[in-house]
Amino acid sequence: MALPSYATRGERIWYYTFRVICGLIFFFLIAPIIIMVPLSFNAQPYFTFSREMLTFNPDGYSLRWYEDLFTSQSWLRSIQNSFIIGIASTLLATTLGTLAALGLSRPHMPYRGLIMGILISPMIVPLIISAAGMFFFFSSVGLAQTFPGVILAHTALGTPFVVITVTATLVGFDHSLTRAASNLGASPTYAFFKITMPLILPGVISGALFAFITSFDEIVIVLFVAGVEQRTIPREMWSGIREQISPTILAVATILVALSIALLTTIELLRRRSERIRGMTAQ
């Protein structure tokens, strides 16, 4: 929306003021994340820019915190744990969530509203309450401080995202396609894998990504349910911040930011693909 040539002086001033305000807000959003990247290469164990860094003196920069990260036993184990827990809970959540979304999207589903409410609830209930409940329950059935316990807990947290994204993909789903497949002799299973699955795949994958990032980023449940053996990256960062704050955390943070950029790109590509496949105009 460019400024028309007949704009008054007041309009001009407002036009530029508004853009400056927006610029500042965007800056507020992105600056804290960006500022950690150079600081993670700090040669000094401080959280501020040293004089050498500001003058771009190579001595001010170093990879020591990355070296620290990749040689530290506890950090390496937490990375491994995060992936084990994240992948296992994503697989479970995606399977359960996709099945449920398929059921919910059928026109004959009874009590849809109530069931949807229950399926979404892990997203709504404050984490501290979920964590407290699971802490007591898992302790009483011997799942506390075990991998299966943390994985099951994270699965529960991840399923609402899968249900929501897959249900959204199924909204525009043309059911005559599966009917046509059945008409041509396909068994329901065959029709599902050959017709339905490819069409809802973008939704399933983005739901899976949401479930993965939920587990990967989750800390409250881990604080309550996991033991020392199940420490994940966020748990390690938590004790890093509380106990011995060192720029190693910034190195981890930088890597995680890179990871989230990769995820963001993947999701955006999937969304476009989904719109293209379903014949919706990509705006």
Next chain:
Amino acid sequence: MAQADAGTEDLTRDASGQMVTADGVPLKQSLKRAERRRKLVAFGLVTPLLLFLLVVFIFPIGQMMWRSVDNPQVVNALPLTLEALEDWDGQGLPDEEVYAALASDFRTDMERARRDQFSGPLGVRLNYELSGARGAVARTVRNVPDFEAPYKEAFLDSHRLWGDVALWKVIEREGRPLTTAYYVAAMDREFDADGNIVMRDENRQIYINLYMRTLALSVAITVLTILLGFPIAYYMSILPMRYSNLLMIFVLLPFWTSLLVRTTAWIVLLQQQGVINESLVALGIIGDDGRFSLMYNMWGTIIAMTHILLPFMVLPLYSVMRTIPPSYVRAAKSLGATPFTAFRKVYLPQTLPGIGAGAVLVFIISIGYYITPALVGGQSGRMISNEIARHMQQSLNWGLAAALGTILLIGVLVLYWVYNRLVGAQNLKLG
């Protein structure tokens, strides 16, 4: 109907004139059966997840809520004493008979294996209501094998609290399987000598203030996200898609970045030796001793949480604003409205669904927030979740933690219901 009959060859009629399918089953029945089968299939697809969540999520939360009223300690430990106490008039100390029952209750308990003894939990439970009671129980249980009649004197010698009517009132009041005591405590109230519920002393009132602060901080954060989110959502909505998608990265990148990473970022920026204070000192704007305390107080919580929750406001606002036709505001202006009137009377009302959806979402999330306040909030930036965690992990008063949590959960569920009425949960947009 008649026309349909005439045109359909494969539908036939049975003897009574009912329509039947090819295999002779009445059409109505066949249709019903097919419908039922479809329902079963749909339900069967949902069942695994539903069962999973009921077992792993809903049941544990119900179990936790049950803890807020569950009160087995006194009933388990002192069955005979409670029976004897039934005749007590509540005035003055109970009779010898009650003390004898107490002695035999304690003796029975001492005979149990160490880990099955009820006296430990009993002491802890009574101590919540009357400080010192734990010591009284612990010391007396050790001495009770040597007690001889008259028991009343033996108990009074063992610990002075056994001669305190208040302790007996607590035992009588809490000698029931269910209790409201945790909720009474969670509302900063207590029982007075006559068993009435009264406010606690001014300096022992914690939780109501904490709930109020949680609400106030959540409102402040919600208002801030509206103030910051509205301009940029509007700006993105008037730009061509190409540019607004580009700007969207500024919103989505924080959204996708780990919560702890963002909290760490604010620690880096806000601390006394952090980037903001160092820059201000280096620029000479403030002196070295004039550094701002931006963290470990309320401001830390507000700044960091506003940043963390801003995307949750921008995304629904933007999707609503995209659908508002610009011609309405143009029409208002051409009819003589000033830009401000056109904005207030024409544009703003159309964005209300977006503001409402975003505001409820941000409010729901912030009211139960735990991590960020715990890391950057300090004392004055603590919220109710932090207190629940403290009771869970440090003071181990699980009943009180459950009561505080149940109150919080009910508040959130009411808000969620409002949100559902406003936008519908299934319209929730992710990214």
